[in-house]
Amino acid sequence: MIKEIVLIIVSVVFVNNFVLAKFLGLCPFLGVSQKTSSAMGMGVAVTFVMTLSSAITWVVYNFILLPGDANVVARIFPSIRESGLIEVLKTTSYILVIATLVQLVEMMLRKMVPALYDSLGIYLPLITTNCAVLGVALLNTTDSPKHLGFLQATVQGFGAGIGFTVAMLLMSGIRERLAIVNIPQSLRGIPIAFVCTGLMALAFFGFSGMVQ
């Protein structure tokens, strides 16, 4: 059990890093990686939302969307038992879960940890449209190669968040250096950040094959 969980985390942080191998969450990755402090804050917030949303969307998937006896909606509307709601409501229900969760996290942080809330500022509501959050929820519940259990799905969400944070921190370190280097004017800013990301992705290729 512990071995499986460690494997999931290593796989999703290094081998299949969401930013560098799967192209998810690029907008905040480039938008918030100018300073290490804000990169860290964004990473923590995204990890938190990703872990919770993985857990909740797993429950939604298994008990509301999938056809079968476990479906709760089917108790009220028996006709749903055969088909389930998976085709029509998957995307909509996931994005609503994530949007609600981000709102909740925002309210909780404002009440309980005002300092962190202030430092995250505008980035907090923007997590809703971070495609890595919806991406991990969708990947957790595709059933290919296999149906993930509740714990595995949550751990995968947590690991994806850690992987996102690692990539953000590395990138912010590079970009803090880049700010003081003489770069051709047309490559300054986003273009050079992209080329650096490409080289980082090439380095992360070294991990491929480590975990299946």
Next chain:
Amino acid sequence: MAEPSNLKEFTKGIVQYNPLFVMVLGLCPSLAVTTSVKNGVAMGGAATFVLICSNFIISVVRSFIPREIRIPCFIVVIAAFVTMVELIMKAYLPPDLNASLGIFIPLIVVNCIILYRAESFAYKNKPLVSILDGAGLGLGWTLSLCLVSAIREILGAGTIFGLKVSESYQPAAVMIMAPGAFIVLGLLLGFFNWWKLRKSEKSMKAYMKHD
């Protein structure tokens, strides 16, 4: 014949406000699906459909949407159209194309271009211009996806639209994989910046001479 101002709403999305190269939006799918031109066209078409429809609906109902909860409303409208596009593509497109687009079709929901146009254009403008705006930006995005994917397909697989370019060329597989995507897009963005800078420098020089 469209009015000149309407025509401008359409064409501005292709060059002046190109979503990918000028505004740098919608990055995730632009990199993930551009391994071949076919994928790029399919992705661009799907997103354009969603953009036009969501712009139209949001612009029609804009006076009923309260300001405070406008973002959730936009997202629900967009999600509905994304589900439609997902089902249509599953029904009519070949399975291998669907498999290679994968989760990036449902991820159109969180594509920044669509939410950005809903918020900054469709929520403030009439339905007809909103449709034109959506079509223009969608076309602009599709064209830029085609450019990125053509470069990657030629360099990485030695083909274009699945046809072989040259017998002697040995493809560099890294261009198809993740690092190639980042580097190609970075250099393209740099190229368009250089172009813009050169143009503004030229007009500056012409202005100085005139003086």
